[in-house]
Amino acid sequence: MITQQQNDRREQNPKRRVVVTGIGAVAPNGLTFPAAWSAIVEGAVVAGPVRNFDASGFPCQIAYEVDGFSFDENHVRQGEARVLSRAARYGINAAAEAITAAGLDANAHDPWRTAVCVGIGMTSASIDWYAREYLDHSGGSHRGIGLGPVSRSAMLDTVRNLPYMTTKILERMVRARAGTTTIHTACASSGQSLGEAYEMIARGKTDVVLTGGADCMINPFYFAGFCLLGALSKRNDEPTTASRPFDVGRDGFVLGEGACMLVFEELEHALKRKATILGEVCGYGITESAYRITDLHPEGIGPVEAMQMAIDDAGIAARDVGYINAHGTSTSLNDRIEALSIHKVFGAAPVLVSSTKSMTGHMISAAGAMEFAICVEALRRKCLPPTINAFEKDPACPVTLTPAKVSDSNIEFALSNSVGFGGSNTALVARRWTENSR
């Protein structure tokens, strides 16, 4: 909640307007953002048994995996591709699409006023690397550090997991010299990176920011970790209906993977170069629950304040928001507490809610960016994403879900929520762009 004192100070620090001029994505349901959007509008689901490795030993054996992906090595220098993780490759392809869509050619922007701010996932070393390089096989304990000779293959297995590798390559792609930032706040990572990018432009530090997120946690280590927490759905026999946010029968989330990148730009900068404006970013809220690592506070402390902060920042009232793309993971606790939080902020306002994780899976560090991009596109096309797999809405979730398809929506504002392990919560408000928006 913004206090009067904070509001007074904010008024002394007027903000510049920020618009979206490019979007790119690599998602389980599409190798480009338009392809993923089409699949979302149609309610298509691509979940299935894990193909990346043999998951039959795990309680959960299903995921939303990217299929048919081909990394464009033209975006990297010779030798670099072999040190890039799957997440990095998704991020680079998505960034190339966003930059092209934004028309950011060599003369379109000042590198000194251009930055990169992205949320990149944890990724992981492989099992054989861990066994070979790290374990003392006789006692099962850690080997100590050694700075003696290190094998090349061990190095490559290690550096593939460095999140800032991706960021540096994105810096090169967009010719950014106003700094690079890599953020990790678990599932809130890219929601937060978008928010920080918005702040950078709104406060005058930069004119253009390439922002977004990339992640891939579909590997044995993280499958084990999420299974141990009981966070993943065990509906192995019905993968296409396993991710069912707000449904009474939900039993956990289904992992997705991919990347979504956006070009954020200062309004006047975009207008001057006659860029196509896809939507406006007009509000950002960020809080910490300071409660527990995995659990949301039962009263929604954190998400409630983040949503309210974003609405206040946008200078609108809760009733002005027509659509919420919920974090909606399909876990029992998240969906119930998030729904209660939405109800606390929006009350009886007629806001429609959906969770597109039912169609993309949980893209973790890429989720917030993907879901905000979906909000922007939904407003632009006046078409809200459908709610699928909510066969019987949980009465403990007091939200109004979008129907199968809303194709003539006249909504002006949409809000995207992200909630992360570790308690970081973000909310972003998007505004539909029209000629009158100037």
Next chain:
Amino acid sequence: MKTSSEKSTTAQREGGNARREPVAITGAGCVFRNEVGIEALWNSVENASAADRHAPMAHASLAEFPAVRHLSDPRMMKAVSAVDGFALAAVEDLRKSGGFTSGLPCSAHDLGIYVGAAPAYAVDNINYADAVLAACNDPTNRPDTVAFGRKSMDARPNTLLVGLPNNVLCYSSMIFGAQGPNSNYTSFDMSGHLAVTAAMRRLQTGQIDLAVAGAYGGPTEKAHAVSVAWIAEGEEKFKTSQETLQTPATSPSARLTDGAFFMTLERASSATERNANVIATILGHAHFSDGPGNLSPSCDTTTVELVITESLDDAGVSAEQIGLVLWSSTGDAAIDKTFLSTLSRVFAKRRELPALGDSAGAVGYLVEPAGLPELLLAGRIWARGAVPAAMQVVSPDAASTGAFPQKIPQNTTNILVIRTSLLGESSAFVLTPGTLGDLH
């Protein structure tokens, strides 16, 4: 390529000529060489001899650090890695030494936490060891993920959480009861400066009233050390056919040191109002990058020069007012030489050059928190009047540093803390020792 003279100034871009309010550093907490507290850090820096500088660091054993003794809730150590425990001990030190044990001077929503963290590695915990060994018993020597899947379910339920890169952010929020805006940066050796910058900007725009900012790293941990060695190797790594890398004794990875450094920040006016102890006051900041997106060490003179001139401009301070420059060398000869020659050029018109200190000589290469000890110790070094012996700069190019004295010149008022990252980022803060009132 634009030069600094062709660019609009920071102040012009960010709200006309309005100067943003300075931000005071009002508390410090740290763990360094397994010792807790800023006094231990200072003693280590002040008492080290010139001969100690750039010597390989004794790798402190993270696992042996008794973090649990320092935590207000020892149960935290059941859910975090040894590196996280190291950092949380520093956060607890900050809370205690800053006088925050009996409450905060602001509401929970007005307190933000900003952390620079090392990236996560699945290897950060041992809980999967049995499962990994089971998976690797296959005589074909190919990992058996089915066996791993089954056996891994015997591991502790919170195994995933132990390796979360934002654990320290989360638990620091719990320690301080902070519910305001926050962030967690995994931006390699610029992470600490990014955390402080983010906190500063949030304070200056009135979004928070108090910030806890800092960073930690455990680069002596094997995966982390290997990463630094790989980056430090340079472009040759993309061409070489050698099967192994032998870490040269002079490379950045030969000087790796674990450490955690945190501080509280607040607007200078708030600090004065509540009569807080002010360690130093930050007047301005700038951050730029080289642009080519190198995955190997790089540094260019334009970026370094801009970051100096823009931070001075942001602070409203002239180069003549800088009496002390604190820097942390990377250990990469080309980067360090570029930095020093650029610094010489920026201050070339001065009759008397500012004193120059290199914290890496005294504390090693900290990676994520690199650049933070300088912010915490700047006031003490200023009060001492000269750079401690262990912080003397030894340049690969003696000609470029010979003129920088150790003694701080008279009639100067400010400190420049600057970082050049291994991957082509540069960041600088302009500080005043103590409060603004001390000077005026």
